[in-house]
Amino acid sequence: ATTNLITCGDRFVCPLFMLQMMKFAWDNYKRYAWGKNELRPLTRNGHIGNMFGECGLRGASIIDSLDTLYVMGLMDEYNEAKEWVQTSLDLNSNGEASLFEVNIRYVGGLLSAYYLTGEELFKNKVVELGEKLLPAFNTPTGIPRGVINLGSGTSWSWGWASAGSSILAEFGTLHLEFVHLTQLSNNPIYTEKVMNIRKLLNKIEKPHGLYPNFLSPVSGNWVQHHVSIGGLGDSFYEYLIKSYLMSDKTDEDAKTTYYNALEAIEANLVQKSPGGLTYMAEWRGGILDHKMGHLACFSGGMIGIGADDGAPEKRQHYLDLAAEITHTCHESYTRSATKLGPEAFRFDSGAEATATRLSDRYYILRPEVIESYMYMWRLTHDPKYREWGWEAVEALEQHCRVDSGFSGIRDVYTTTVSHDNMQQSFFLSETLKYLYLLFSDDDLLPLEDWVFNTEAHPLPIIRTNCLLNEFF
Numbered sequence: 001a002t003t004n005l006i007t008c009g010d011r012f013v014c015p016l017f018m019l020q021m022m023k024f025a026w027d028n029y030k031r032y033a034w035g036k037n038e039l040r041p042l043t044r045n046g047h048i049g050n051m052f053g054e055c056g057l058r059g060a061s062i063i064d065s066l067d068t069l070y071v072m073g074l075m076d077e078y079n080e081a082k083e084w085v086q087t088s089l090d091l092n093s094n095g096e097a098s099l100f101e102v103n104i105r106y107v108g109g110l111l112s113a114y115y116l117t118g119e120e121l122f123k124n125k126v127v128e129l130g131e132k133l134l135p136a137f138n139t140p141t142g143i144p145r146g147v148i149n150l151g152s153g154t155s156w157s158w159g160w161a162s163a164g165s166s167i168l169a170e171f172g173t174l175h176l177e178f179v180h181l182t183q184l185s186n187n188p189i190y191t192e193k194v195m196n197i198r199k200l201l202n203k204i205e206k207p208h209g210l211y212p213n214f215l216s217p218v219s220g221n222w223v224q225h226h227v228s229i230g231g232l233g234d235s236f237y238e239y240l241i242k243s244y245l246m247s248d249k250t251d252e253d254a255k256t257t258y259y260n261a262l263e264a265i266e267a268n269l270v271q272k273s274p275g276g277l278t279y280m281a282e283w284r285g286g287i288l289d290h291k292m293g294h295l296a297c298f299s300g301g302m303i304g305i306g307a308d309d310g311a312p313e314k315r316q317h318y319l320d321l322a323a324e325i326t327h328t329c330h331e332s333y334t335r336s337a338t339k340l341g342p343e344a345f346r347f348d349s350g351a352e353a354t355a356t357r358l359s360d361r362y363y364i365l366r367p368e369v370i371e372s373y374m375y376m377w378r379l380t381h382d383p384k385y386r387e388w389g390w391e392a393v394e395a396l397e398q399h400c401r402v403d404s405g406f407s408g409i410r411d412v413y414t415t416t417v418s419h420d421n422m423q424q425s426f427f428l429s430e431t432l433k434y435l436y437l438l439f440s441d442d443d444l445l446p447l448e449d450w451v452f453n454t455e456a457h458p459l460p461i462i463r464t465n466c467l468l469n470e471f472f
């Protein structure tokens with residue numbers, strides 16, 4: 001990483017750098033892990049994992065990369081990926097897969113590929129896959145369970161989720177993709193399924209207006225009172241504001257739910273540290289845990305994109321809050337030796353945006369902090385967001401690039417790094433795409449026309465009085 005901020009001042013140089021990073025990540029995946037879900041860059045082999053089932057879906061990195069390759073103009077690589085979808089993406093597998101992960105990566109990835117390219121192949125595949133997800137909703141409440149066997153249609157809850165519950169960030173992160181599935185298939189069932197989830201959530205009593213992370217798909221009641229803007233809760237909130245934006249600002253219900261939730265979050269979770277850093281604490285039955293996960297750092301961008309549609313007297317406040325959260329997340333990066341942020345950082349026992357537990361010190365190529373830089377750049381054009389993005393690029397190059405790809409690291413606080421041997425598929429779909437967009441002009445995937453699903457797959461805003469068929 002010899003490029004510096006001055007060369008980066010040339011708007012063509014930085015996107016080119018991300019393109020080279022993407023090509024490097026892709027080439028190594030292709031060489032050593034083709035068709036598997038992810039690359040293990042140290043052992044130079046493929047990883048299957050359990051998110052998509054041992055005998056389940058394959059090629060997660062290919063599906064997650066389609067749109068990034070296309071947007072970057074890496075056409076040879078995009079064509080290889082497309083050909084794999086045509087010849088090798090097997091949707092008839094009998095594996096046990098996470099409904100949430102299949103939705104955000106496969107459904108989201110195929111939808112974006114279709115909308116960007118107009119290739120019928122992607123439309124056919126995504127509609128075929130959508131149908132296979134429907135049995136997960138066959139519960140007494142219609143709240144889907146977390147795991148589904150794509151072959152048999154049977155579904156069940158994660159063994160680790162308390163008392164057979166479903167998880168807010170999982171059943172609450174289907175709306176964008178399912179509305180588009182209805183658009184493409186002309187089948188209202190997908191929208192009905194997600195509207196039913198929303199109806200139940202609107203009706204149920206919420207402690208202090210907050211949404212706990214676990215809900216029983218049988219009784220429709222909260223299972224315990226743990227609230228988090230990080231893991232288990234995160235993208236539920238993201239999909240509220242994005243549902244409103246994706247509906248061309250017609251989905252008033254999503255809008256009201258989002259701003260009410262945000263008020264409850266501000267009243268109960270948003271804190272200021274002794275050192276002046278704004279953060280989102282976690283809430284356990286009324287008791288605050290002064291911890292913020294890397295995952296929660298997406299909220300800078302979320303609050304930013306929602307700022308303009310808030311009550312007029314709140315707009316500047318929301319933009320300021322978004323900037324403060326993004327600043328705190330940047331601090332979690334600058335306070336480490338590697339300039340990458342830990343999985344979770346704390347604000348107690350004298351800690352200020354640093355991990356205090358060994359088990360929280362890892363960084364697995366996650367995108368959320370860079371995602372917020374990208375949105376805040378688009379919204380404010382404050383050059384600091386590009387500078388912070390570039391710091392992250394240098395850190396990734398220095399500590400995460402290995403001979404055969406990019407790898408997560410086990411401890412961000414030591415420069416004698418230990419690699420985790422995993423190139424996550426979200427590194428290709430999110431981290432590199434958001435970096436590329438951060439350094440590109442605003443008219444590349446403009447926010448006026450696109451919303452990004454939680455895996456950074458762009459979906460078009462559905463214009464009122466305008467059929468999607470007319471999109472092309």
Ligand code: DMJ
Nearest residue numbers: 235366367368426454455
């Ligand atoms: C991604 O799969 C998505 O961003 C999801 O919402 C949260 N976790 C990862 C990235 O960290």
